[in-house]
Amino acid sequence: MLSTLNCVEKYFRVTGKEVEEAAKVINVFPFRCTEYYASLADRTNSEDPIKKTVFPSIKELQNHLPDDPLEEESQSPIPGLTHKYPDRILIVATNYCPVLCRFCMRKRNWKKQPFVITKEQIDEMADYIKTTGVRDVLISGGEPLTIPDEILEYLILKLKEINTVDIVRIGSRLPVVDPELITEKKLKILEKGEKVWLNTHFNHPAEITKASQYTIKKFLEAGIPVNNQTVLLKGINDDEKILYKLFSALQRIKVRPYYLFRCDPVNGVFHFATTIEKGLKIMKNLKKKLSPLALPYYAVDTPKGKAILFPEGAKYRKCKTGYLFQIGNSQIYIPQSP
Ligand code: SF4
Structure with a gap:
């Protein structure tokens, strides 16, 4: 089980900056991954989907x-x-x-x-x-x-x-x-x-x-x-x-x-x-x-x-900062993606 960033390089292609940023993120949102799941990552790919699924990103704090x-x-x-x-x-x-x-x-x-x-x-x-x-x-x-x-x-x-x-x-x-x-x-x-x-x-x-x-x-x-x-x-x-x-x-x-x-x-x-x-x-x-x-x-x-x-024919309409959905009698606001 991986729960620290100590040996992440063994599984993921990460830069020093990414590891530094991840260390800040895990104070707020921890890191944990099984060795099995980490082993599915392609170590040569910095944009690997498995890496992105589990490796903390500074965007989480933004x-x-x-x-x-x-x-x-x-x-x-x-x-x-x-x-x-x-x-x-x-x-x-x-x-x-x-x-x-x-x-x-x-x-x-x-x-x-x-x-x-x-x-x-x-x-x-x-x-x-x-x-x-x-x-x-x-x-x-x-x-x-x-x-x-x-x-x-x-x-x-x-x-x-x-x-x-x-x-x-x-x-x-x-x-x-x-x-x-x-x-x-x-x-x-x-x-x-x-x-x-x-x-x-x-x-x-x-x-x-x-x-x-x-x-x-x-x-x-x-x-x-x-x-x-x-x-x-x-x-x-x-x-x-x-x-x-x-x-x-x-x-x-x-x-x-x-x-x-x-x-x-x-x-x-x-x-x-x-x-x-x-x-x-x-x-x-x-x-x-x-x-x-x-x-x-x-x-x-x-x-x-x-x-x-x-x-x-999706049932929603766009507004200035997001979308308005009609769910039954209620109108629900969902923000736009960043
Ligand atoms: S999405 Fe991932 S972290 Fe969230 S409950 Fe499911 S398995 Fe757990």
Whole structure:
């Protein structure tokens, strides 16, 4: 596990200036990466996408946006549970991740004391779910598949017992950043849950390796459907050819690409955002080349929910400093990319 900048040169092509700047950044937003994920980087490429995903950039200190613009915490009836949509809830099971992706929309949690959901919290959440009739539960983090197996099993079986719950989605990037950490025991627990789906998060074709492919196969063999969400990231994957390669490769390994998100206007993250128009243009061109099964929805997340954008007739309008989206009866402002 890499958590200091001491041996980053072994994996990434970095200049002395970049390391110096990164040292300032990690006082605010720490650095952590698995050796597996770092080993995917091309050491000869200073613009390598894996490097850009994990290596701290001084740009992270250059915007001063809200930490939680999607208002997950203010829409939280009990700590660790966000209820934004009538039929769905989000459970944040931990704030620990073995790889700290620089574009993480929950970067605010990196600064908090390490936490893992407890059995008491799970009981309280289960009672809440029963009273609200929620049918779709997303377990995210941090990295939810790093929580102790005993707690994971307790959570999964608790949700299995609730009649209204039809689906339990695990939002995990572990198959991407360290597939070997998905043990047979974890897979057995998830299989026992019966309602479990995996929502994983590949952003670039370089992340699809033999090891990640093998792990995905294990999920599928356990009867767990696998979907993928990607974030559109400036300098990493904001290119039609890269995304074509990514979505085709995902389909080849039986992973359904279901969302392409615009990067959220989060503090320390927004330098990765592209313009909305750039995403629409990429989608328009991909639509000509990929079948709908390989084509995700392009979406912008807002405090009131997701706005799905279609290349023809997107429901938003430009204003002086950003965009105005109509979500139900509300008009939501989203800033322009820097
Ligand atoms: S794995 Fe997910 S939660 Fe963890 S740092 Fe990356 S994007 Fe954030």
